[in-house]
Amino acid sequence: MSKVHVSTTINGDPVEYLCEADETLLDVLRDRIGLTGSKEGCGTGDCGACSVTVGGRLVCSCLMLGAEAEGQEVETIEGMADGENLHPLQQKFIDHAALQCGICTPGLLVAAKSLLENNPDPTEEEARYWLAGNLCRCTGYDKIIRAVMDAAQEMRGAS
């Protein structure tokens, strides 16, 4: 099997890697680049734990080949905090206790960030629909939604 050479940008940094042609972007991120923040909950697009953005668009990294990242801009959970400073969404997830086991959290944060970039002032219903592809088996979602709505409000005030 011949490997594919890929040049891409991950969290603003140029990155090059070799991957198998059938290797998912999720496997590349975790096993080749060492970015293990993106999680594999299902591997089939159902849970959203592997959410990243590619070219500014929210996708499941388990449903994309590593080879497809050529020339793209990939953003993962590792690019969310600014050094030691948490993103407002991350801080609000802590404040609202919006996580328990934490497996869904990176994907939810990436998806919520994408929501607020597209729609800084979502209704609760819009937030719930946008995040419907992110499953959480622990929290019951309410605290997550409260954290997202609170972060949205704070971010609107700050800008």
Next chain:
Amino acid sequence: MRYEAPTTIDDAVRLLTDGSGDRRILAGGTDLLVRMRSDMADPDVIVDIKGIEGFRDITREDGGWRVGAAVSGAEMGEHEALVAAWPGVVEATNLIGSTQVQGRATMAGNLCNASPAADSVPAMVAAGAVARVVGPDGTRDIPVEDIPTGPGRLSLTQGDIIASIFLPDPGAGSSSDAYLRFIPRTEMDIAVVGVGVALTLDDSGTCVAARVGLGAVAPTVLVVEEAANALIGTKVDDAALDAVAAACSAAANPIDDKRGTVEFRVEVSGVLARRAAAIAKTRAGGAA
């Protein structure tokens, strides 16, 4: 496995046809990668069509809208003019999966996955959509309903690529469309029944043209002519809507499974057809 990302359609056709082995087209990958993951597919060559010139464009042409085969549902939903012209086709495509799936899934992929429950297909069928197919035998235009021939089966041959989906402008009058599906949840589920209705009203509010596509209740999406005929010539009033419902229930030929019994699917086919026709009428400016 080999990954190829050609930039011309001729190269793509060649990559799909020269040599042996299982050679497959990759668009959004939301079906293909799931199949590979669950060992239902193990291609030797994957031909990614997203880099082919024009495949990501939504273009206004003489006589209609052309949506490139690699345009995602999210991109369709962001295209205001397309949404205004074909709200039903766009809402059907935007029902596919989650936000994440929306960022990648295409109409052509939805069609070529050949699931009887594919959400965008009844809406495309109602819209009279035509697929432009490019392959070893040249280029041809094929009505969308003639592409799937049964669950997982297509009338296309190896090397055939859908380059775009064409949504032809309706004739004179005021037109619109709508799509509704029934699922047990509110999001992220497979249609138990899906109905697309497209119609055109004249100045007096009389329906002069209509098409109805019915999904998930037969091996392929059905074009329900009796339902369209029940609309044409009427003001899309209660009597006409009752006739549409009866025609769709009569056309439904579903299976029993854990998502719905035969009886339920037959009933819901009529209920949703009625509602979708009423929405299309309102969108086309018809009096309530």
